[in-house]
Amino acid sequence: MKRQLPKRRDLAPLLKFKKPTLSPKQRRLASALTIEDLRRIARRRTPTPAFDYTDGAADGEVSLARAREAFADVEFNPAILRDVATVDTSREVLGSRVALPFGIAPTGFTRMMQAEGEIAGATAAAEAGIPFTLSTMGTTSIEDVAAANPDGRKWFQLYMWKDRERSMALVDRAARAGYDTLMVTVDVPVAGARLRDVRNGMTIPPTLTARTLVNAIPRPAWWFNFLTTEPLVFASLDAWSGTVAELLDTMFDPTVTYDDLAWIREQWPGKVSVKGVQTVDDARKLADVGVDAIVLSNHGGRQLDRAPVPFHLLPRVVEAVGSDVEVHLDTGIMSGQDVVAAVAHGADFTLVGRAYLYGLMAGGRHGVDRAIEILRGQIERTMRLLGVGTLDDLEPGHVTQLRRVTARPV
Ligand SMILES: Cc1cc2nc3c(=O)[nH]c(=O)nc-3n(C[C@H](O)[C@H](O)[C@H](O)COP(=O)(O)O)c2cc1C
Numbered sequence: 001m002k003r004q005l006p007k008r009r010d011l012a013p014l015l016k017f018k019k020p021t022l023s024p025k026q027r028r029l030a031s032a033l034t035i036e037d038l039r040r041i042a043r044r045r046t047p048t049p050a051f052d053y054t055d056g057a058a059d060g061e062v063s064l065a066r067a068r069e070a071f072a073d074v075e076f077n078p079a080i081l082r083d084v085a086t087v088d089t090s091r092e093v094l095g096s097r098v099a100l101p102f103g104i105a106p107t108g109f110t111r112m113m114q115a116e117g118e119i120a121g122a123t124a125a126a127e128a129g130i131p132f133t134l135s136t137m138g139t140t141s142i143e144d145v146a147a148a149n150p151d152g153r154k155w156f157q158l159y160m161w162k163d164r165e166r167s168m169a170l171v172d173r174a175a176r177a178g179y180d181t182l183m184v185t186v187d188v189p190v191a192g193a194r195l196r197d198v199r200n201g202m203t204i205p206p207t208l209t210a211r212t213l214v215n216a217i218p219r220p221a222w223w224f225n226f227l228t229t230e231p232l233v234f235a236s237l238d239a240w241s242g243t244v245a246e247l248l249d250t251m252f253d254p255t256v257t258y259d260d261l262a263w264i265r266e267q268w269p270g271k272v273s274v275k276g277v278q279t280v281d282d283a284r285k286l287a288d289v290g291v292d293a294i295v296l297s298n299h300g301g302r303q304l305d306r307a308p309v310p311f312h313l314l315p316r317v318v319e320a321v322g323s324d325v326e327v328h329l330d331t332g333i334m335s336g337q338d339v340v341a342a343v344a345h346g347a348d349f350t351l352v353g354r355a356y357l358y359g360l361m362a363g364g365r366h367g368v369d370r371a372i373e374i375l376r377g378q379i380e381r382t383m384r385l386l387g388v389g390t391l392d393d394l395e396p397g398h399v400t401q402l403r404r405v406t407a408r409p410v
Pocket of ligand 1: 054055106108138185297299301330333351352354355
């Protein structure tokens with residue numbers, strides 16, 4: 001091989017030193033190419049008890065691992081030579097159009113993960129044209145979320161409390177503030193066993209112990225935000241000092257049944273969806289009650305461990321009730337490919353919990369924007385690579401569900 005000294009003229013086009021234009025936060029977020037990348041940043045920046053409260057699940061965390069495994073096991077079957085110059089990711093969900101086939105799931109105590117909390121989620125969702133769901137356990141009030149997101153779609157998630165009047169007072173406030181859908185969560189008759197929270201001594205609000213202080217040293221931004229913003233309280237509940245599990249068990253009503261649901265249906269003027277459906281039989285019963293949507297979910301693996309994998313359950317539920325109610329799905333979604341796979345198997349819509357919270361913890365509002373942007377990019381690219389131009393063109397044949405876990409009929 002003949003060698004020569006590089007000439008300045010040859011080197012010039014290779015040198016691409018640019019003046020840094022992004023802020024450290026923007027650089028950090030731009031370097032995240034996947035939700036898993038956002039998760040890694042989130043972990044570095046968030047105190048362990050708050051990160052683990054978000055990242056963790058119940059007992060052995062098997063439900064969550066299986067749900068993610070089920071998506072990882074997907075095999076896509078692309079169609080070739082289709083015109084995919086443009087893709088349309090929008091569709092009609094519960095009465096109006098959404099720009100993408102996913103929305104933000106309800107999550108409790110969101111300002112503990114990062115001080116911008118629900119406002120970051122609601123404003124990012126509005127800008128992206130997707131619904132934002134506020135939890136009963138939220139840390140921003142029904143009215144404040146509505147004020148921050150006056151035009152975007154807002155859904156309110158209801159837990160039934162032992163004190164029915166107070167539950168219904170929340171429902172009234174949500175209706176008056178312009179929330180169009182009531183999402184009733186039914187998989188928390190009692191709290192799941194979140195062992196990481198117990199091991200971390202997670203309390204609400206977080207307490208300062210010698211251990212928390214040591215953990216705080218490399219995470220100064222979180223603590224600065226925490227100590228210089230409004231005190232962290234539940235917006236819809238009385239002040240509480242204790243563990244999350246104790247709170248759930250004190251407040252929530254384990255006697256709620258189908259009759260209560262029919263009653264709630266009568267009180268709410270908008271659409272009703274029921275979250276936490278885990279069998280075909282319950283899906284049928286809910287279709288008979290006349291709800292507008294069901295959400296196949298095992299609560300992100302945070303309630304009953306080793307519960308059915310929603311993605312495995314999906315085809316049978318769609319077959320049984322898909323023409324009567326909208327079928328939504330969550331748990332384990334970490335990429336746009338997961339969303340596409342769920343839609344191909346008949347989900348009308350999906351929800352993301354942690355994927356959004358990792359973005360929030362990684363960079364507040366901008367982090368949520370980045371999470372949505374990552375998912376949107378993955379959805380559009382996967383649709384194009386599959387040779388489909390609209391969500392309605394996606395069909396079960398595009399996705400083979402390989403099953404590491406044998407799903408028995410439920
Ligand atoms: C930190 C955290 C808090 C949650 N709080 C609630 C809640 O208050 N109400 C509710 O219905 N679901 C709650 N969920 C469950 C989510 O709505 C959703 O079902 C779940 O996160 C979906 O799984 P994924 O995180 O894998 O996307 C919570 C989930 C997480 C991770």
